Amino acid sequence: MEPILQLDGITKRFPGVMALQDIHLRVAPGEIHALLGENGAGKSTLMKILCGIYQPDAGTIVIDGEARHFANYHDAVAAGVGIVFQEFSLIPYLNPVENIFLGRELRNRFGVMERARMRRAAAEIFARLDVDIDLTVPVRELSVAQQQFVEIGKALSLEARILILDEPTATLTPAEAAHLFTIMRELRQQGVAMIFISHHLDEIFEVCDRITVLRDGQYVGTTDVHDTDVGRLVEMMVGRRIESSFPPKPATPPHARRAKPVLEVEALQLHRDGPVNRFTLHEGEILGFAGLVGSGRTETALAVIGAEPAHVREVRVRGEAAHFADPADALAAGIGILPESRKTEGLITDFSIRHNISINNLGKYRSLRFFVDRRGETRTTTDVVKRVGVKAPSIDTRVETLSGGNQQKVVIARWLNHHADILIFDEPTRGIDVGAKAEIYQLMRELTARGYSIVMISSELPEIVGMCDRVAVFRQGRIEATLEGDDIDPNIVMTYATSGASGVQHESA
Incomplete structure (x- = not known):
C-alpha cells in the first residue's frame, strides 16, 4: 500500500x-x-x-x-494533519462545541453564527467516537478523559487524515485508555x-x-x-539493553530489621464522615501508595504535609509530634514532595537549574545582609546536581530545556539541598522514557541506602511491585491493606484496590 x-x-x-x-x-x-x-x-x-x-x-x-x-x-491542517498535544490546547471557559469550532465558526450567508448546526456537527463527532460529552458545560468541568476526547474530536472536525497522538494516555485511567484504544481501532478502520x-x-x-x-x-x-x-x-x-529497570531490593526490608520510624501518621481523617487512616514510614524504606485514580492516595499524602485540609491529623516526625499548617512547616521538618505535575507545581521552568534548586533555601547563601553568596551557591548546587545525576551543560541551563527525567532530578536535588530526608514522590516516572525511569529508580534506591525515606505514589503496578518495600493499598479513601514480601503482587494489589478487604482483616501500614 x-x-x-x-x-x-x-x-x-x-x-x-x-x-x-x-x-x-x-x-x-x-x-x-x-x-x-x-x-x-x-x-x-x-x-x-x-x-x-x-x-x-x-x-x-x-x-x-x-x-x-x-x-x-x-x-x-489544510493538508489533513491533526495533532492531539500532550498539554491540552482547549479554552477552559468555552464549551466543547465552542472549542471545536473556535476560529472557524459555521455561519449562514448573512454572517450569522449557526450554533445549532455546530452543536449537531459536534454531536455527530462524539457519536462517531462513542463517547458521552455534555456539550453545554465549560470544558474545565469535564473529566480529563473527556477533555482528551474533545481534543480528538477537534482534530477529527478538521477532517484530519493523519492524526498525531502525543502521550494521549498519560492522564487516563486504564479503563479510559482502553476506550481510547477502541476509538483508535475504529479510526483505523475508517482509513485514518x-x-x-x-x-x-x-x-x-x-x-x-x-x-x-x-x-x-x-x-x-x-x-x-x-x-x-x-x-x-x-x-x-x-543504545544498550536494560536487563531490569528495577534495582534489587534490600535482602532484609527496613521494617523487618526494625529501622526507626521517621514518619508516623497515627490518625488522618480528611472529612468528618470519612475513614481514618494510619501508616508508618521507616528510615531507608520505600513505602508505596497504590490504588485506582481517585482512591485518595495523593489527597492523603498532601493532607499529611498540610497542603490539603484534614478533619483529624495526628503526625509524628522522628518521634516528635508535628503540626503542619502548610507545606512550609513540613519542609522545615525535613519533608519534601515531588508533585504529580512537575512543570506546574514542582518547577519554575523559566528559571535555571541553579535557581530552582536554591530558591527554597536562599538564606543559606546570604552574604552580608542583602546579597547572595554566589560562590557558595554554585559550589553546593553543583555538588547536589552531581549527586542526583542531572545531565545538563551547566547549572545555569534553563529547566524548560531539560528532559522529563532530568527535570524530576532537579526537583529531588532541591529537597536534598534543603536537607529533606523524608521524600514524597507522586507519580515520579510519569511522562519520562524507559532509560530515565531506570535512572530514577536507581537514584531512589541510592537515597534509601543513605538513610532517606520515600513514600511513592504510583498508578503503575510494575513499579509499585518492583520498587516498594511495603505497599499501602487505597480504595475509596481508605487504606484497605498493607502488603509486604511476596504479597506485593499485582493480582493481590488490584484485588484490594478494586474489591476492598472482602473479609480480610484490615492492617495498618
Whole structure:
C-alpha cells in the first residue's frame, strides 16, 4: 500500500544543537504507527515540523505522493494533519462545541453564527467516537478523559487524515485508555493514519502496527510490532539493553530489621464522615501508595504535609509530634514532595537549574545582609546536581530545556539541598522514557541506602511491585491493606484496590 505520509531526510538544527538528522518515516492509510525514543530523542521536534510549527533545514514532507511545505500550523491542517498535544490546547471557559469550532465558526450567508448546526456537527463527532460529552458545560468541568476526547474530536472536525497522538494516555485511567484504544481501532478502520507517541511499551504492543525509533535526533529503524519485543525496543531507544529497570531490593526490608520510624501518621481523617487512616514510614524504606485514580492516595499524602485540609491529623516526625499548617512547616521538618505535575507545581521552568534548586533555601547563601553568596551557591548546587545525576551543560541551563527525567532530578536535588530526608514522590516516572525511569529508580534506591525515606505514589503496578518495600493499598479513601514480601503482587494489589478487604482483616501500614 502506498504511504499517505512520507518524511524523507528531515534535518533540523537549533543554535548549538543538531535536533534531527536525516530522519525517515512512512505511514500508510489506516495504520497506527508508534514513534518511540527517549526524551530528547527528537520526537516532538519531528511532529512540530509535520504540523508546520517548525520548518526543516533539509528534507521533504510528502502527503498522498505530493511534496508539501507547511509555513505554519494552518497549512498542515489544510493538508489533513491533526495533532492531539500532550498539554491540552482547549479554552477552559468555552464549551466543547465552542472549542471545536473556535476560529472557524459555521455561519449562514448573512454572517450569522449557526450554533445549532455546530452543536449537531459536534454531536455527530462524539457519536462517531462513542463517547458521552455534555456539550453545554465549560470544558474545565469535564473529566480529563473527556477533555482528551474533545481534543480528538477537534482534530477529527478538521477532517484530519493523519492524526498525531502525543502521550494521549498519560492522564487516563486504564479503563479510559482502553476506550481510547477502541476509538483508535475504529479510526483505523475508517482509513485514518495515526502516529502514536507513548512511553508505555505495553500500549505499543496492544494497539500499534509498526514502530519507528529515534535516538539522539537520528533515525534508528522501523519494525513491525510482531517482529520485536520490549527488550529489543529498549535497546534501540537507549543504545544498550536494560536487563531490569528495577534495582534489587534490600535482602532484609527496613521494617523487618526494625529501622526507626521517621514518619508516623497515627490518625488522618480528611472529612468528618470519612475513614481514618494510619501508616508508618521507616528510615531507608520505600513505602508505596497504590490504588485506582481517585482512591485518595495523593489527597492523603498532601493532607499529611498540610497542603490539603484534614478533619483529624495526628503526625509524628522522628518521634516528635508535628503540626503542619502548610507545606512550609513540613519542609522545615525535613519533608519534601515531588508533585504529580512537575512543570506546574514542582518547577519554575523559566528559571535555571541553579535557581530552582536554591530558591527554597536562599538564606543559606546570604552574604552580608542583602546579597547572595554566589560562590557558595554554585559550589553546593553543583555538588547536589552531581549527586542526583542531572545531565545538563551547566547549572545555569534553563529547566524548560531539560528532559522529563532530568527535570524530576532537579526537583529531588532541591529537597536534598534543603536537607529533606523524608521524600514524597507522586507519580515520579510519569511522562519520562524507559532509560530515565531506570535512572530514577536507581537514584531512589541510592537515597534509601543513605538513610532517606520515600513514600511513592504510583498508578503503575510494575513499579509499585518492583520498587516498594511495603505497599499501602487505597480504595475509596481508605487504606484497605498493607502488603509486604511476596504479597506485593499485582493480582493481590488490584484485588484490594478494586474489591476492598472482602473479609480480610484490615492492617495498618
